[in-house]
Amino acid sequence: MKFGGTSIGDGEKIRNVAKIVKEYSEENEVVVVLSALRGVTDSLEGIAKTLIKDSKEGTIEKFIQEMGGRHLSAIEVAIPKEEQRIEVIETVDEGLRELQEVLLGIYFLGEATPRSLDYIMSFGERISAPILSASLRSLGVESKSFMGGEAGLITDSTFGGASPLPESYEMIRDKLEPFLKKEVSVVSGFIAENSDGVITTLGRDGSDYTASIVGTALDADEIWIFTDVDGIMTYNPKIIPEARTIPIISYLEAMELTYFGTSVIHPKAIEPAMNRGIPVRVKNTFNPSNSGTRIVKGYKKDKRVVKAVTAIEDxxxxxxxxxxxxxxxxxxxxxxxxxxxxxxxxxxxxxxxxxxxxxxxxxxxxxxxxxxxxxxxxxxxxx
Structure with a gap:
């Protein structure tokens, strides 16, 4: 189960996700892949670019305060009992201190390498995963969080858009399979490590890709991608309100739609699942009872000649x-x-x-x- 930034924009939404995971974990073995809170990755990229170009005194301190305030507010709602918040607050504070040190380095150097940018942009997921894991524990669900590399996701060293190494699949299985029956593992999406242990990222919106890799490694029955719409639609419902959900679609059709503007799932997320024949389901976090769209092997004929319309903007x-x-x-x-x-x-x-x-x-x-x-x-x- 993968949840993106729109699904965990604040503490209330994180709590909602924890309840969804709890419900499905009662009868299923579940692994969760999580993005950063909505907008956090953009903010991290933005502060890095600001520090490279020109920044005023106090820019870093203000950013860290805002980032800390947002996450601490989320923790208070996602984890109602104060005594259960202590450990995750310490984790968040430690991450923010580390982030501040890295940002100071960029400020003094006036430049950021692709490697350091990956490191900075990893903090959103590194902070969000422990929060959801703690929220699950507060609901009585045993849970542990893992960074991508800790979960066995090893990539090449193409910073900003790394590719998983073939051995990742076996490593992920070895790392996570022992926990399947006794707890819910929460894996940071988007981030991984190279063979030297240096943090890499899979490219923007890479959490879908992480979920597909992890699901394929564990030979999951299905890979669920949760978003804020009821699956893959005939068009963007924000523009065409009468757009309908496509109940079933082939891997090939889904790949074509995602490459050309349909943003509910990352194009790369389909390939690992397709190679193993694992269905991918796109569901709505805010309407979880809806079955969404099931992406499967083979071609599903439709009475309509055209199944969907998509457009690329900007x-x-x-x-x-x-x-x-x-x-x-x-x-x-x-x-x-x-x-x-x-x-x-x-x-x-x-x-x-x-x-x-x-x-x-x-x-x-x-x-x-x-x-x-x-x-x-x-x-x-x-x-």
Missing amino acids: VASLMVAGAGMMGTPGVAARVFSALAKRKINVMMISQGSSEANISMVVEAKYGEDAVRVLHEAFELERL
Whole structure:
């Protein structure tokens, strides 16, 4: 069972999640994968970038106070009895002190490496998992929290978007299987470790990916992804109120929809489950009795020719063009190699039959940077 930031935005929501987990754990062996509280990862990334560029005196102290205040408020509601809060408050305080030291280092250096950014962005999940685990214990459910690496999730050293190593599956099984029958393990989503024990992240919204990896490693009956809508919808219900839930969909259909704008589940989360044939179910934290959408092997035919509509917002369309491109080998390779070095993901590509241009789509926030990169790659400033 994976719960994202929208599911645990505050103490009341964390308590609600704990009750859902308690209910299902009474008759099932359950492992929970948890994101950071809503907005925390964005805040961590934001403070790091602020400290790199320009920051005023007291910026770090103010940030730590706000972060601590929010989590302590959540703890008070998620764990009603004061004596049961002591241990988790100590854990949170220790994490915040460590975070403050790292932020001070960035402030003095005026720079942050991808490795240090991963370390900073890991704190959201490192703090949230112990809170949910303590909330479960307050409901009488035996529970223990694990960071991704502690749970056996080992990756390569591609900071900011690491990939799990093949041996992770066996390591996760060895770490977590002994606890299945006696307690609920709460695993920090999004974060892992490389083989040297250095913290890595799986990329933004990587908690879904963590859940799929953990579920596959444990050969789960199903992997449940909890969000704030009743599954995969025919379109975003915030825009089209009459959109309906798709009850069942194939792995392939789900992957296509998620790659092109459907945000209820991360595209990478489907592949591990698909390789093992484990169904993935998308459910609503705030309407848990709804069966949601079941993603399965095979193709489910529908009376309707079109099953869903999706759209990608905030994108930039780029094109490189020149008659000299026709018949010249390696142009596309230079384009994508240059963008990859700057960690700019190409969402879509197109090339006409004349080979005189290549069009591509990237996230809007990377649009200007992508133009600069391609300008430099083809030395256009020398014309």
